Amino acid sequence: MPRVKTRGFSVRAVGDRIFNLTTLAMALVILALLAGLTVELFRHALPSIKAFGFGFLTSTDWDPTTDQYGALPFIYGTAVSSALALLIAVPLALGVALCLSEMAPEWLSRKIGFLVELLAAIPSVVYGLWGIFVAGPWLRDHLDPLLAQYLGFLPLFQGPQVSVSMLTASVILAIMVLPYISAVCTDVFRAVPRSQREAALALGATKWEMVRMAVLPYGVSGVIGAIILGLGRALGETIAVAMVIGNSPQISASLFMPSATLASVIANEFVEATSALNLAALVELGLVLLVFGLALNIAARLLVYGATQRRFQKPA
Amino acid sequence: MTPTKSLHSRRQFFRKVKSDVMVGLTVLATVVAVAPLFLVLGYLISKGAASVNWNFFTKMPAPVGQPGGGMANAIVGTFELVGLACLFGVPIGVAAGIYLAENRGGVLAQAIRFSADVMMGVPTIVVGIFCYAIVVRPFGGFSTLAGAIALAVIMIPLVTRTAEEMILLVPHELREAALALGVPRWRTSLLIVARTAASGIATGVILAIARVAGETAPLLFTAFGNRFWSTSLFQPISSLTMQVYTYAISPFADWQRQAWAGALVLTVIVLALEFGVRWLTRGAAQVAR
Numbered sequence: 001m002p003r004v005k006t007r008g009f010s011v012r013a014v015g016d017r018i019f020n021l022t023t024l025a026m027a028l029v030i031l032a033l034l035a036g037l038t039v040e041l042f043r044h045a046l047p048s049i050k051a052f053g054f055g056f057l058t059s060t061d062w063d064p065t066t067d068q069y070g071a072l073p074f075i076y077g078t079a080v081s082s083a084l085a086l087l088i089a090v091p092l093a094l095g096v097a098l099c100l101s102e103m104a105p106e107w108l109s110r111k112i113g114f115l116v117e118l119l120a121a122i123p124s125v126v127y128g129l130w131g132i133f134v135a136g137p138w139l140r141d142h143l144d145p146l147l148a149q150y151l152g153f154l155p156l157f158q159g160p161q162v163s164v165s166m167l168t169a170s171v172i173l174a175i176m177v178l179p180y181i182s183a184v185c186t187d188v189f190r191a192v193p194r195s196q197r198e199a200a201l202a203l204g205a206t207k208w209e210m211v212r213m214a215v216l217p218y219g220v221s222g223v224i225g226a227i228i229l230g231l232g233r234a235l236g237e238t239i240a241v242a243m244v245i246g247n248s249p250q251i252s253a254s255l256f257m258p259s260a261t262l263a264s265v266i267a268n269e270f271v272e273a274t275s276a277l278n279l280a281a282l283v284e285l286g287l288v289l290l291v292f293g294l295a296l297n298i299a300a301r302l303l304v305y306g307a308t309q310r311r312f313q314k315p316a
Numbered sequence: 317m318t319p320t321k322s323l324h325s326r327r328q329f330f331r332k333v334k335s336d337v338m339v340g341l342t343v344l345a346t347v348v349a350v351a352p353l354f355l356v357l358g359y360l361i362s363k364g365a366a367s368v369n370w371n372f373f374t375k376m377p378a379p380v381g382q383p384g385g386g387m388a389n390a391i392v393g394t395f396e397l398v399g400l401a402c403l404f405g406v407p408i409g410v411a412a413g414i415y416l417a418e419n420r421g422g423v424l425a426q427a428i429r430f431s432a433d434v435m436m437g438v439p440t441i442v443v444g445i446f447c448y449a450i451v452v453r454p455f456g457g458f459s460t461l462a463g464a465i466a467l468a469v470i471m472i473p474l475v476t477r478t479a480e481e482m483i484l485l486v487p488h489e490l491r492e493a494a495l496a497l498g499v500p501r502w503r504t505s506l507l508i509v510a511r512t513a514a515s516g517i518a519t520g521v522i523l524a525i526a527r528v529a530g531e532t533a534p535l536l537f538t539a540f541g542n543r544f545w546s547t548s549l550f551q552p553i554s555s556l557t558m559q560v561y562t563y564a565i566s567p568f569a570d571w572q573r574q575a576w577a578g579a580l581v582l583t584v585i586v587l588a589l590e591f592g593v594r595w596l597t598r599g600a601a602q603v604a605r
Binding site for chain 1: 332334338339344346348350352353355356409414415416418424427428430431433434439440441445446469472500503505506526527529530532533536537540560564565572582583590
C-alpha cells in the first residue's frame with residue numbers, strides 16, 4: 001500500500017505503532033515467563049546440582065537430617081502412578097471419545113461432553129478430599145482384597161493394604177486426567193473427514209468396522225498426542241496426589257504401599273526445608289518435573305496440531 | 317438354504333454382534349467415566365451441606381481443638397487472590413491474544429502461540445516455585461502479591477489462547493469495513509474487532525478464573541495461608557483451597573467436617589462459573605483448554 005505522508009496519516013501511524021508494540025510486548029511476556037521459569041529453577045537448583053551431579057537422579061537416599069538427597073524414589077513414584085493412571089484412563093477416554101464423536105446423537109453428545117468438562121473443572125483439592133475419605137477406604141476394603149486374591153502371586157499386589165497408597169493415587173489421577181484425554185480425542189475423531197466414514201459404510205462395514213478402518217487409523221497420531229498430554233497432567237498433578245499417596249520416599253513393589261511423587265514431596269517439604277541444600281534439592285525436583293513436563297507437552301502439541309490441523313490452518 | 321449361504325449369514329451375524337458389543341462398550345466407558353462426577357458431588361452434598369451455615373461464611377477459623385468457627389477469611393482470600401490475578405493476567409493475556417490473532421502467520425507469533433500451549437501444561441507447583449524465587453525471596457516473605465502473581469502466570473496462557481481464537485472468529489469483512497471508513501488500524505482492532513469478540517473473550521476469562529480458583533499447589537509457598545485476616549498485599553493470605561487442604565489432612569473430626577463444607581462451597585463456585593460460561597456461549601464457540 002503506498003503511503004501518503006499527511007499530518008492525519010502520521011498521527012495514525014503513531015497510534016498503530018504504539019498499539020502494535022504494546023500487544024507485542026504483552027505477547028513477549030509469555031516467552032519471558034517460559035524462559036524465566038526454566039532459568040530461575042535452574043539457578044535455585046544450582047547448589048544441589050553442584051553437590052550431587054547426575055547422582056541426584058539415581059540415588060534413593062532422601063534424608064534432610066544428613067543433607068543427602070536423591071530423586072529416584074520420587075521419579076519412580078511419579079512414573080508408576082502416572083503410568084497406572086493412564087492404563088486406567090486411556091481405554092475409558094477412548095470409549096468416551098468414540099461414543100461422543102461416532103455413536104451418540106449430536107444433542108446427547110453435547111450434554112455428555114459438558115459433563116466430562118465438569119469433571120475437569122472440579123478442583124484437585126476436592127478430588128483429594130474425596131480420595132482420602134471415600135475412594136481410598138473403598139478401594140482398600142473392596143478392590144485391594146480382590147486383587148490380592150486373584151493376582152496376589154504378583155509382587156504388585158502383596159503386603160498390607162492401606163487406604164493411602166500408590167493404587168489410590170493412580171485411581172484418583174485416572175479420574176482427573178480422563179477428561180483431558182477424552183476431550184482431545186473427541187476433537188481428533190471429529191476432524192476425521194466425513195468421506196472416510198461414508199466410504200467405509202458404503203463398502204458394507206458395520207459401525208465398529210467403520211471406526212476401526214476409517215476413524216482410528218486417521219486419528220492415531222492425535223490420540224498419541226492426547227495420551228502424552230494426559231501423561232503431562234498426571235506427572236504434574238500435586239495436591240490430590242499429595243493427599244492420597246501417603247508421602248513416603250520409598251520404592252516398594254506393592255501398589256498397596258504408600259509412595260511419593262516429585263510434585264507431592266515438593267508440596268509437603270518446601271516450606272519446612274531445613275537447610276539451603278534441602279531447598280535447592282527440592283527446587284531441583286521441580287526442575288526435573290519441569291523438564292519432563294515441557295518435553296511431553298512439546299511432543300504432544302506437535303502431534304495434536306497435526307491431527308486437528310483443519311482448525312489451525314490460516315484463515316482464508 | 318445352502319451351506320455357504322448359512323455360513324455367510326452367520327458371519328454377518330457375528331460382525332453385527334461384534335459391532336453392537338463394541339458400541340455397548342463405548343457407552344459403558346462413558347457411564348463409568350462420568351460416574352465419579354456424580355459420586356463426588358453426591359458426597360460433597362451429603363457430607364458438606366450440613367456444615368454450610370451462616371457461621372461458615374462469617375466466622376474466623378477456631379483455634380485448634382475448639383469446635384465451631386468458619387472460613388470467612390479463606391473465602392475473602394480466594395476472591396482477593398483471584399481478583400488480583402485477573403488484574404495482572406487478563407490485560408496481558410488479552411493483549412497477547414490480539415497480537416497472535418493479528419500476526420497469525422508470523423514466525424514470532426507461532427513461537428509465542430506454541431509457548432502458550434506448552435505453558436498450559438507446566439505443572440502448577442513449578443509455577444509456585446518460580447514465584448517463590450522471583451517474589452517471595454526478594455520481598456522477604458510469603459504474600460498475597462506472590463500468590464496472585466502465581467495465579468496470573470497460570471491464567472495468562474489460557475486467556476491468550478481463548479482471546480486469539482475468539483478474535484479469529486470475527487468476520488474479516490467487519491475489519492475491512494472499518495478500515496475502509498478510515499478508522500485507524502489500532503482503533504479497528506480494539507474497538508471493532510476485539511469488542512465484537514468481547515463475550516467470547518469474557519468466556520475465556522471466566523474459565524481461567526474457574527481454573528485458578530481451584531488451584532492449591534501454586535499457593536502453598538507463595539500465599540502460604542493465614543488463620544487471620546490479611547490486611548496488606550505483603551502479608552500471607554488464606555484461600556478456600558488451602559484451608560480445605562489443611563483441614564482435610566488434619567486429625568480433627570471437626571476440621572474434617574469443615575473441609576467438606578469448604579470443598580462444597582468451592583465446587584459450587586467453580587461449577588457456577590462453568591454453567592455461566594455454558595449459558596453465555598450456548599454451544600456457540602470452542603474454547604481453548
